[in-house]
Amino acid sequence: MYYIKKCPECNSINLFSNKDKGEVICKDCGLVVEDKMVEFSQEWREFEGDGSAPTGRRTGAPMTYTQYDQGLGTEVGQKADLFKLSSKERNTIFRLRKWQYRISTAIERNLKLALAELKRVSSFLKLPKSVEEEAAMVYTQAVQRGLVRGRSMESVVSGALYAACRRHEVPRTLDELSEASGIEKKEIGRTYRFITRELGISIMPSNPADYIARFASSLKLGPETQSKAVEILEEAQHEELTSGRGPTGIAAAALYVAALTRGEKKTQREVADVAGITEVTIRNRYKELLDKLKLDKQIKKQKKKR
């Protein structure tokens, strides 16, 4: 399949597109016109169709995405068979190799920077290693697909981290990510949505219960209150009070109610602050909880005790 585009180097219109590898190559001078030439399929195999070795061989030591080049490098057309080719073809190979080198080092440079930033943010948020690893993988794929173009590296890093947190059920709020990375909340949300859509990453809506432990500990609430909150959460889920609502709001309200019923009084303001929402939202959720779950009796009982 031929492109109508022109080669920027020699102006030839003789461009060849190799769909398998995502390359567009100028047939006259060997310039790689499109830069998406890094393999991004899920399997790590050898892609040399030149007969020097069986293709599709599986290779690979265990690799890690938090290393900027994943411990692997790529090279174009190797050694032995080079002198079987005409000089023109050989030239082509040389040029390809040169461009491959330039492009892959560009990507590597980017990754190196980005992964440093990723580690910084992730350690700031005290995220587990597995999440960091996942985020690095997401980011790597995003770079290879050219999704970073037009977006700041930092925002894509944050988006990847946010996605990774969600998938590992250790959700952080957008506000927390925003604070850790210095990127605007809506920007993170935007890139998060963009890259998950483009990379086909499916993510379950986050579960309010995942927030409870963290909120409770920063409010210094006892473990009994915490499990009470989870209990309330389950009832609320059963009553279908949770769908369509912000998970942080629900978690915060459940925690607030749990604290009341156990006499560990916290103000709405305090709870709202750690959950990153407003008092009003807590009040709304809280009211719904009282209506549906008949918790007011328990609260009154608690009041009489004092």
Place this chain on the structure above:
DNA sequence: AAGACGAAAGTGGTTGA
């Protein structure tokens, strides 16, 4: 005086024509 409550208007994002 501080916290809780609720009404009203505003914001940003989603959805469906």
Place this chain on the structure above:
DNA sequence: TCAACAACTTTCGTCTT
């Protein structure tokens, strides 16, 4: 692409402890 819409926020006045 635009308007309607739901969830949430902001702001502010009033009531309760």
